[in-house]
Every structure is written in C-alpha cells, then in structure tokens.
Amino acid sequence: MNRYLEIFSELEKEILAGKFLPGDLLPSENQLAAKYQVSRETIRKALVLLLENGYIQKIQGKGSIVLDIRRLDFPISGLTSYKELQQSQHFQSETIVPYIEKKFLDGEEAVKVGLPLKQKIWKLVRQRKIDGEFIILDKDYLLASVIPELSKEVAEDSIYRYIEDELKLVISYAQKEIIVEPATLEDRQLMTLKKEDSHVVVVRSHVYLDNTQLFQYTESRHRMDKFRFVDFARRRKI
Amino acid sequence: MNRYLEIFSELEKEILAGKFLPGDLLPSENQLAAKYQVSRETIRKALVLLLENGYIQKIQGKGSIVLDIRRLDFPISGLTSYKELQQSQHFQSETIVPYIEKKFLDGEEAVKVGLPLKQKIWKLVRQRKIDGEFIILDKDYLLASVIPELSKEVAEDSIYRYIEDELKLVISYAQKEIIVEPATLEDRQLMTLKKEDSHVVVVRSHVYLDNTQLFQYTESRHRMDKFRFVDFARRRKI
DNA sequence: TAGTGGTCTAGACCACTAT
DNA sequence: TAGTGGTCTAGACCACTAG
Numbered sequence: 001m002n003r004y005l006e007i008f009s010e011l012e013k014e015i016l017a018g019k020f021l022p023g024d025l026l027p028s029e030n031q032l033a034a035k036y037q038v039s040r041e042t043i044r045k046a047l048v049l050l051l052e053n054g055y056i057q058k059i060q061g062k063g064s065i066v067l068d069i070r071r072l073d074f075p076i077s078g079l080t081s082y083k084e085l086q087q088s089q090h091f092q093s094e095t096i097v098p099y100i101e102k103k104f105l106d107g108e109e110a111v112k113v114g115l116p117l118k119q120k121i122w123k124l125v126r127q128r129k130i131d132g133e134f135i136i137l138d139k140d141y142l143l144a145s146v147i148p149e150l151s152k153e154v155a156e157d158s159i160y161r162y163i164e165d166e167l168k169l170v171i172s173y174a175q176k177e178i179i180v181e182p183a184t185l186e187d188r189q190l191m192t193l194k195k196e197d198s199h200v201v202v203v204r205s206h207v208y209l210d211n212t213q214l215f216q217y218t219e220s221r222h223r224m225d226k227f228r229f230v231d232f233a234r235r236r237k238i
Numbered sequence: 239m240n241r242y243l244e245i246f247s248e249l250e251k252e253i254l255a256g257k258f259l260p261g262d263l264l265p266s267e268n269q270l271a272a273k274y275q276v277s278r279e280t281i282r283k284a285l286v287l288l289l290e291n292g293y294i295q296k297i298q299g300k301g302s303i304v305l306d307i308r309r310l311d312f313p314i315s316g317l318t319s320y321k322e323l324q325q326s327q328h329f330q331s332e333t334i335v336p337y338i339e340k341k342f343l344d345g346e347e348a349v350k351v352g353l354p355l356k357q358k359i360w361k362l363v364r365q366r367k368i369d370g371e372f373i374i375l376d377k378d379y380l381l382a383s384v385i386p387e388l389s390k391e392v393a394e395d396s397i398y399r400y401i402e403d404e405l406k407l408v409i410s411y412a413q414k415e416i417i418v419e420p421a422t423l424e425d426r427q428l429m430t431l432k433k434e435d436s437h438v439v440v441v442r443s444h445v446y447l448d449n450t451q452l453f454q455y456t457e458s459r460h461r462m463d464k465f466r467f468v469d470f471a472r473r474r475k476i
Numbered sequence: 477t478a479g480t481g482g483t484c485t486a487g488a489c490c491a492c493t494a495t
Numbered sequence: 496t497a498g499t500g501g502t503c504t505a506g507a508c509c510a511c512t513a514g
Contacts, residue, residue: 279504
C-alpha cells in the first residue's frame with residue numbers, strides 16, 4: 001500500500017471514530033510529516049483525499065478544519081455497488097434474480113445501452129427487496145468478453161466483488177445519469193408499486209475498466225418515495 | 239494564476255477543441271514538462287485535474303488517454319449556479335422573482351433549512367422559464383449577515399456572481415441531496431405543471447464558504463419530465 | 477530495453493492567519 | 496513575527512507497457 005493512502009485511511013478512520021470533531025484542526029502538515037516519517041508533500045496528498053471526500057476544509061495560514069459529515073442514508077454518489085452500499089449502510093436486503101441470460105442484443109436494445117451489437121452480452125434483472133417490498137429494480141448488461149462466466153449465485157451476491165476479486169479486473173469510472181421515467185409494465189410486475197406511482201427514478205450508468213473499455217451498462221430503477229441521492233460537491237474555480 | 243491551473247486550462251481547452259480526440263494519448267509527462275518549462279510534479283498536478291473531471295484516463299507504462307466526454311445537456315453535478323449552467327449550455331431562459339424578503343425565519347422553517355433561528359435571512363423564490371414554461375422553481379435562503387444587501391435585479395441575474403465578484407467571498411463546497419416529493423400547492427401556482435404531474439424532483443443544497451460557514455440553503459424544484467442529472471464518477475479504492 | 481506513469485524526498489519561497 | 500498551508504523544483508527509484 002502507498003504511504004499516502006495509508007495515511008489517508010488512518011486519518012479518515014480517526015475522523016469517523018470521533019477522535020477529531022467537526023471544527024477541530026488536524027495537526028499541521030509539518031507535524032503529520034514528522035509523525036508519519038514522510039515528506040510534507042506525501043502528507044499533502046493524503047490531505048487532498050480527505051478534502052475531496054468532504055472530510056476537511058483547508059484554510060491557508062490556519063490549518064485543516066474537520067467538517068461535519070452527515071453520512072448519508074442512501075448515497076448513490078460515486079461508483080459503488082448495491083452490495084457495498086448495503087454493507088456500509090447496514091440495511092437488510094434480499095436480492096432476487098428473475099432473469100439472467102447470455103445473448104446477442106437486438107439492434108434496438110444495443111443502441112439504447114451503448115454496447116456493441118456483435119458481441120455476446122450478459123443481461124440480467126435483479127429485484128432488491130427491503131422491508132418486504134421490492135424497492136429497486138436493477139437491469140444490467142455486461143460484456144461477455146470481459147465477464148465470460150456469470151451465475152445466479154454471483155448475481156445475488158455481488159458482481160463487482162466477483163469482477164475485482166476473482167477476475168482481477170479494475171473497475172475505474174462511470175458516466176451516470178439520473179432521470180424520471182414513466183413506470184413500465186415490467187416495473188409494475190417486478191416492483192412493489194402503488195397504483196398512484198406513475199413514475200420511477202432511473203439511474204443509468206456506463207461503467208468502464210481502467211483500460212478505458214466499456215464493460216457494463218446499468219439501469220437502476222427506484223420507487224420514487226424511496227429514492228435519495230446524496231453528494232458532496234466542491235465549487236470548481238476558473 | 240498558478241502554473242498547474244494554467245496548464246490544466248490549456249489542456250482542457252485543447253481537448254474540448256478537438257485537438258486531442260478520444261483514444262489519443264496526451265504527450266508524456268516529461269514532454270509536457272519540457273514544453274511548459276516546469277517540473278514533472280507540476281504537470282502531474284494539472285493531469286490530476288483532467289483525471290478528476292473525466293477528461294483523461296492514465297495508464298501506467300502507457301500514457302494519458304483522452305476520454306470521450308459527452309457533455310451534458312443539463313448537469314447539476316458539482317456546485318454550479320443556474321446562470322452559469324445557462325451560459326455554458328447556451329439555452330434561453332428568463333428568471334422571475336415573485337418573492338424576495340429579509341426576515342427572521344419561524345421555528346419550523348429554520349429547522350427545515352438548517353439555518354440559525356436568531357439571524358436575519360434573505361428568503362427568495364425564483365421561477366425559471368424555458369421555452370415558455372416554468373420548469374424550475376428555486377427557493378433560496380441566504381444569511382443576511384453574509385449577504386447584507388440583495389435586490390430583485392441581482393436575483394434575476396446571478397447571486398453567485400454578486401457574492402463572488404462584488405462581495406469577494408469564496409463559495410467553497412456544498413452538501414446536496416436529490417429526492418422526489420409530492421408537488422405542493424405553491425409548485426402548482428408557480429410552475430407549469432400538468433394535471434398528472436403528481437411529483438417534482440427536489441435538489442436540496444447546503445452551501446458553505448471557504449471559512450466553513452454555512453451561508454445558503456437552496457431548494458431547486460424541477461418538473462419531473464425535464465429533470466436530468468449527469469455525473470462522472472470514479473471508483474474509490476480501499 | 478526504452479519509455480511511460482506512480483511514489484517520494486528535502487528543500488525552497490510565497491501567501492495567509494494569528495498574536 | 497511565528498506558524499500555517501500553497502506552489503514548485505530536481506532528482507530518485509519503482510512498476511508497468513510495448514517493441
């Protein structure tokens with residue numbers, strides 16, 4: 001592990017544990033450099049990570065102030081799998097896989113998901129059951145050339161864990177879009193919608209590996225009343 | 239201006255201008271260092287900015303690959319004012335200010351917006367008219383101790399421009415939340431909603447200055463069919 | 477093997493905050 | 496004025512890609 005990542009994790013852990021409270025100053029960069037026996041630039045790389053993740057605010061001449069992080073009932077910010085969310089947020093959930101198949105997409109489908117027409121694709125549908133209700137419907141399309149094998153069991157657990165830990169691939173970035181769409185017949189069949197739920201919130205993502213290859217298109221369909229997206233944003237200068 | 243910010247802007251401009259196409263490699267870090275007459279670390283800081291903004295992907299041993307940036311019909315990612323969006327996206331829009339007042343909040347309102355009860359607050363409502371329809375309703379609450387004066391004219395133009403250029407304050411970061419809510423009576427009065435529009439998409443933000451002071455709460459209410467949120471996300475290691 | 481990006485250093489000078 | 500963070504350097508060594 002890199003030094004600056006280690007130091008970031010350490011400081012993050014301390015902040016989350018309440019060792020530093022909102023409004024507190026972290027030790028100065030020179031003090032941290034001495035403590036961790038690294039150069040100041042290495043400390044600064046760790047602090048940049050804290051900054052970007054909303055843990056601290058740096059003020060020139062003053063120091064690094066710890067911010068108040070209300071952590072997030074149900075964030076879909078960033079690039080995080082459902083399984084990881086469930087674990088970090090500690091909610092109970094069951095996943096059901098009503099559909100999983102490896103096939104060629106027809107033209108219309110291929111255009112919609114932005115994946116190549118001529119390659120085999122894993123298409124699967126997953127229902128997410130929380131408190132006895134089907135709140136979320138995930139529709140996934142994965143390049144079979146990247147993920148040759150896939151099973152119901154893996155889909156019920158975590159595809160990302162399988163891709164990263166078993167296949168040793170590196171998931172890197174995604175382009176995401178959130179819109180609201182009329183509920184489809186499929187939504188009504190596979191989700192617990194009330195009569196008056198005319199629409200669902202749809203999170204579409206194109207996900208890429210670290211070699212810039214597109215390998216996944218996902219549509220995560222949420223019941224309106226249960227949808228919540230939380231984010232931390234910094235104002236971009238220039 | 240900093241060297242690395244200059245270099246970032248320069249490279250960003252070149253990418254947007256199509257001087258580098260998706261899939262192209264940027265010049266190597268050493269070549270860029272030579273070209274701009276700076277050290278390699280300075281180049282690397284500029285490249286980190288390109289990376290975070292989704293312009294490039296770096297691959298060790300290979301180089302910095304330019305990504306395909308579909309730029310974003312209507313992004314609310316990041317921390318960007320409506321006026322800035324309108325200018326960068328080149329859409330026509332008119333802003334109407336049906337309400338603007340400086341007052342103390344009542345208890346219920348203060349709790350909801352998370353601003354202090356004992357201080358005067360600018361409360362204002364803005365209707366955003368696009369293609370003849372009121373698509374967005376913005377409700378703003380601003381600390382009067384931070385923004386002592388505010389006028390309808392400023393509110394119709396850009397409050398952020400006023401805060402940054404006139405008051406010389408630095409807007410720094412925000413915590414944002416996106417949810418779907420039933421449309422209120424006020425929504426129906428001030429927005430162009432169809433009968434069947436039972437809900438609106440609400441983007442709530444708490445916005446902070448660089449000294450970590452909370453100075454604004456905003457509620458941006460969108461007609462469902464016109465709402466779109468686009469984001470670029472990187473997978474976080476660890 | 478040559479060239480690329482990834483990490484880290486030890487030091488310098490500057491801008492800002494606090495006292 | 497002392498201490499903080501912000502920028503920048505010139506160099507080192509490592510891990511990885513590609514011919």
